[in-house]
Amino acid sequence: MRTIEPSIAMVGIGTAVPAHKLDQLDTAQRLADALRDTPDAARWARRLFKQCGVQTRYTCEPALLEPAASNRYFAQLSGLPVPVTSERMAAYKQASVPLALHAASAALADAGVSPSTLTHLLTVSCTGQFLPGLDTVLAKQLGLKDTVNRIPLTFLGCAAGLKAIGMARDIVSGQPGASVLIVCVELCTLHIQPSAGKEALFGASFFGDGASACVIGTSEDVAKERFELGKPVSALLPEGEGEMVWEVGDHGFDLYLSSRIPSLIGRYVPDRLSSMLGEEDSLPDIWAVHPGGKGILDTLEAELGLTDKHTGYSRSILRDYGNMSSATLLFVLDAIRQAKREEGAPRSEGVCLAFGPGLSCELLPIAYRPGEQSAVRSGVDHDAENGREPSGEARLASHV
Numbered sequence: 001m002r003t004i005e006p007s008i009a010m011v012g013i014g015t016a017v018p019a020h021k022l023d024q025l026d027t028a029q030r031l032a033d034a035l036r037d038t039p040d041a042a043r044w045a046r047r048l049f050k051q052c053g054v055q056t057r058y059t060c061e062p063a064l065l066e067p068a069a070s071n072r073y074f075a076q077l078s079g080l081p082v083p084v085t086s087e088r089m090a091a092y093k094q095a096s097v098p099l100a101l102h103a104a105s106a107a108l109a110d111a112g113v114s115p116s117t118l119t120h121l122l123t124v125s126c127t128g129q130f131l132p133g134l135d136t137v138l139a140k141q142l143g144l145k146d147t148v149n150r151i152p153l154t155f156l157g158c159a160a161g162l163k164a165i166g167m168a169r170d171i172v173s174g175q176p177g178a179s180v181l182i183v184c185v186e187l188c189t190l191h192i193q194p195s196a197g198k199e200a201l202f203g204a205s206f207f208g209d210g211a212s213a214c215v216i217g218t219s220e221d222v223a224k225e226r227f228e229l230g231k232p233v234s235a236l237l238p239e240g241e242g243e244m245v246w247e248v249g250d251h252g253f254d255l256y257l258s259s260r261i262p263s264l265i266g267r268y269v270p271d272r273l274s275s276m277l278g279e280e281d282s283l284p285d286i287w288a289v290h291p292g293g294k295g296i297l298d299t300l301e302a303e304l305g306l307t308d309k310h311t312g313y314s315r316s317i318l319r320d321y322g323n324m325s326s327a328t329l330l331f332v333l334d335a336i337r338q339a340k341r342e343e344g345a346p347r348s349e350g351v352c353l354a355f356g357p358g359l360s361c362e363l364l365p366i367a368y369r370p371g372e373q374s375a376v377r378s379g380v381d382h383d384a385e386n387g388r389e390p391s392g393e394a395r396l397a398s399h400v
Contacts, residue, residue: 074194210331
């Protein structure tokens with residue numbers, strides 16, 4: 001395992017989802033109703049929605065819960081005008097800010113960090129854009145210093161959340177005293193396409209909306225539970241340039257995900273991991289894998305000898321929330337942290353993995369370290385004691 005710097009750590013995590021919940025079976029049925037004039041597409045949609053590993057997810061767009069006959073996103077049946085890109089970007093601007101604020105505020109509270117002490121703000125998104133941007137709005141509404149260094153990361157896809165964590169780790173390593181807030185917000189469901197094509201139906205089957213945030217800085221406080229961070233690794237995998245494509249269209253963003261992605265990851269990622277992990281006799285304990293899809297998790301299990309013990313957290317987040325693009329990995333880390341806390345687990349090492357366009361791969365060694373209180377009071381749910389949901393998740397009001 002590459003050296004993990006114990007003093008550079010993720011000391012707080014916050015997550016948030018919109019109020020509107022999509023049930024996978026219900027959504028599949030409504031979509032099949034919209035596709036009733038193309039029975040082959042309807043059958044494909046039912047099978048795809050059933051097999052993708054998702055049971056529920058969340059959306060900022062209440063219109064997606066409407067019956068197919070009156071749903072603008074299911075224009076095959078309703079005949080209503082499909083939302084154009086400008087409408088979807090307006091919805092993104094309205095919903096992204098409060099969602100991001102909830103996640104950021106939860107992360108700061110979890111870390112016990114004052115906004116005025118932050119030196120850097122990294123904002124991450126690939127599902128929308130506006131100017132002045134999310135970074136500017138958050139800096140003002142959170143009460144950050146006007147000199148805070150704002151770094152927006154846009155259109156880097158699912159890997160961007162882990163990319164931001166690696167960047168923040170390097171910032172703190174090179175600037176003693178730095179404290180970085182990362183905020184990821186993705187509203188993937190705004191880009192559901194009114195198409196019977198397989199690519200459009202695949203994208204509609206498992207993406208969800210959510211936001212996550214974390215605080216990264218230096219921590220020598222032994223009482224503070226945290227994830228210690230090692231040196232990040234970024235790699236472009238061979239043959240992957242056209243396998244993951246996200247382009248701006250007239251009706252939102254057009255997504256293409258190749259069926260070759262899992263096999264390419266299985267072919268090239270094990271060697272990247274081996275060079276990072278070194279000659280170890282056993283697999284690391286922690287595997288925080290971005291659940292880009294069921295096929296990716298299945299492939300990694302087969303190629304690396306992983307079990308549900310290693311991928312179970314990723315599968316549970318995919319099942320309950322879908323793929324929230326860059327925001328997803330922090331949901332996985334939060335679930336791992338909660339489980340470790342409840343177990344009263346000792347320090348344990350592991351790795352984070354995420355994949356994005358290019359085909360790109362982000363890797364990061366991590367270690368979970370319990371705080372002194374966690375070690376002494378194993379099994380106690382400190383979040384519940386403080387009146388927060390165990391996962392640190394905030395669910396927004398229905399008007400968002």
